[in-house]
Amino acid sequence: MKKTVVITGAGRGIGAACAKLFAKNDYNVAINYFKSKHKAKQLSDTINKSGGCSEIFYADVSNPSNVKQMHQEIKNKLGNPQVLINNAGIAQQKLFTDITINDWDNMLNINTKSTFLCCKEFLPHMINKKSGRIINISSIWGVVGGSCEVHYSASKAAIIGLSKALAKEVALSGITVNCIAPGVIATDMTSIHDKQTMDILKQEIACGKIGNVQDVANTALFLASDEASYITGQVINVDGGF
Numbered sequence: 001m002k003k004t005v006v007i008t009g010a011g012r013g014i015g016a017a018c019a020k021l022f023a024k025n026d027y028n029v030a031i032n033y034f035k036s037k038h039k040a041k042q043l044s045d046t047i048n049k050s051g052g053c054s055e056i057f058y059a060d061v062s063n064p065s066n067v068k069q070m071h072q073e074i075k076n077k078l079g080n081p082q083v084l085i086n087n088a089g090i091a092q093q094k095l096f097t098d099i100t101i102n103d104w105d106n107m108l109n110i111n112t113k114s115t116f117l118c119c120k121e122f123l124p125h126m127i128n129k130k131s132g133r134i135i136n137i138s139s140i141w142g143v144v145g146g147s148c149e150v151h152y153s154a155s156k157a158a159i160i161g162l163s164k165a166l167a168k169e170v171a172l173s174g175i176t177v178n179c180i181a182p183g184v185i186a187t188d189m190t191s192i193h194d195k196q197t198m199d200i201l202k203q204e205i206a207c208g209k210i211g212n213v214q215d216v217a218n219t220a221l222f223l224a225s226d227e228a229s230y231i232t233g234q235v236i237n238v239d240g241g242f
């Protein structure tokens with residue numbers, strides 16, 4: 001039977017690349033979007049026209065009732081997911097002294113609380129089935145800390161702590177929980193940097209180039225596979241040797 005994957009923030013960027021790759025590999029794909037309905041619909045149409053199976057689902061994943069509602073709709077249309085990819089996220093560059101309480105709350109709500117909410121929502125079914133995969137998209141800044149991104153770094157480090165602890169709690173239920181920590185990947189999120197900043201970042205990368213969304217999607221597909229069943233509580237850096 002086909003498996004279902006739910007990917008948060010899958011209308012564009014890394015999430016969209018995961019959606020395409022999982023669809024190609026015979027998963028039913030639940031594409032979550034928040035503001036990018038049009039892009040999510042286009043992506044879903046492309047997947048379905050090429051023989052895949054996907055549906056789009058609205059939710060602000062930082063909102064508990066939205067997440068609950070999305071789960072119900074996914075269950076009805078595609079069945080309960082065996083794989084959850086917590087990918088939705090925001091970034092912001094600011095000096096620490098300029099970060100407002102609102103900035104902090106927004107960052108932690110969208111990046112971290114969303115991961116907590118989606119795990120809570122989709123985990124019980126995985127526990128019942130004694131099988132499942134949770135893949136949380138952290139960031140290299142969550143591992144090493146990024147200057148002028150204290151709230152972003154904190155939100156992504158918290159995802160690592162959550163993942164390592166949850167991995168231990170659910171391992172005997174046949175569920176793995178891992179993080180991917182991307183480095184600098186070409187998406188809308190990094191397109192805000194000017195050429196000079198990107199050149200400086202490139203010099204920090206051993207591979208000498210910016211990563212692409214496919215690099216992250218390939219890692220997510222592997223972590224979801226049977227071949228990765230003995231890998232849990234890990235952080236896989238996909239950063240070209242940053």
Ligand code: NAP
Pocket residue numbers: 008009010011012013014015032033034035036037059060061062087088089090091110137138139140181182183184185186187188189190
């Ligand atoms: P992106 O192109 O800016 O996409 C962000 C995605 O998050 C969008 O699909 C957006 O959905 C979704 N999103 C934001 N707020 C949401 C909310 N409240 N509810 C549901 N979805 C929401 O960014 P990206 O580069 O693909 O990033 C994806 C993930 O990778 C993020 O967690 C990011 O922190 C992480 N990451 C990225 C990089 C990088 O270099 N690009 C590096 C490290 C980690 P809508 O457009 O529908 O609102």
